[in-house]
Amino acid sequence: MSKIKDKELDELLAELDKVGADKAEEEDTRRYIKTLRIWELAVLLVLAVSIFTLIKPEFVIPKGDIILPVLVAVVIIGYIFFLQKRRKYISTILLQDCNVEKMLGVQRISILKFRNKRERARNFYTMIKTLIMGGYTDLAQKFIDKMAEYAEPHLSRIYGAILKMEVYLKLEDFRTMGREMTEMKRINKEERITPDILQIYRSGAVIYELASKWDMEEYEALLKMLEKVATAAEVTNLARVRASYYAYRVAQKMGDKEKEQTYKNYVIENGGTTFYKKELASAN
Secondary structure, eight states, rough: OSSOEEEEHHHHHHHHHHHGGGGHHHHHHHHHHHHHHHHHHHHHHHHHHHHHHHHHHHHSSSGGGHHHHHHHHHHHHHHHHHHHHHHHHHHHHHHHHOHHHHHHHHHHHHHHSSSSSHHHHHHHHHHHHHHHHHHOOHHHHHHHHHHEEEHHHHHHHHHHHHHHHHHHHHHHHHHHEEEEHHHHHHHHHHHOOHHHHHHHHHHHHHHHHHHHHHHOOOOOOOOHHHHHHHHHHSSSHHHHHHHHHHHHHHHHHTTOOHHHHHHHHHHHOOOTTTTHHHHHHTTT
16 A cells, blocks of 8 residues: 555554545545645656756757746746645645544545655644544554654654643543653753744643643633634634533533533534544433
8 A cells, every 4th residue: 555565554554444534535535646746746847947947058048038937937836836725725624524534535645645754744643633533542542653663753752742642631641641741841852843843842732731721620721721712713623623622521520501512512513523523422
């Protein structure tokens, strides 16, 4: 299945079908594959034109006229930008649908399209988060271990710590979460975290802060934090569903029946195939 010969990875990817990844609509996966291929060709075309211009400028820039090559470069770069936006748009649709199976089906393609170690790490990270969102924590743990073999060591450690915190949050194992937070802080201190990773690092800190308030039974402060996300227009539906699920849990502990029902209804109506919806729907 994968470009890299790894029987264990192939077996893990095959396990995704057992949790419904094979049910992803063919249209979504076809569009994603097509977008990836066209984007790669466009990048190669830009590189080829650039190299050829350096080697044989007289063929690309006849009589010193640079207008044509500049226009061509602008069109190509604009097209690449459009394709990149389209890739993000496809992912956004999946995040709004909260469809775990569809997300896994498309994300598996990203795992198969191995490139550099940084991108591999991102692909693993996204897939593992989706598995956790679906409630498949055992399989998520297996992918966390496998990620260490394909990502740069510091990325593997920071991603792994954050993902494990997500798992322990679902299991409500706050003590172990604390150990992972300590590990994450150690990595941040010892190694320089680049700006693109900093946001992920901060998300891990937020997860721990929420869990700490839960563990310390600081329910009022926690509910305010969750309500801010649950009602934010700029976040994805998935983020609102997740915040609403935990807001429901907190309201339940506080005995606030009105808020409990409000957040429960939102999760059931908008939670797609996430474990958030499954758990609350089965409680009816």
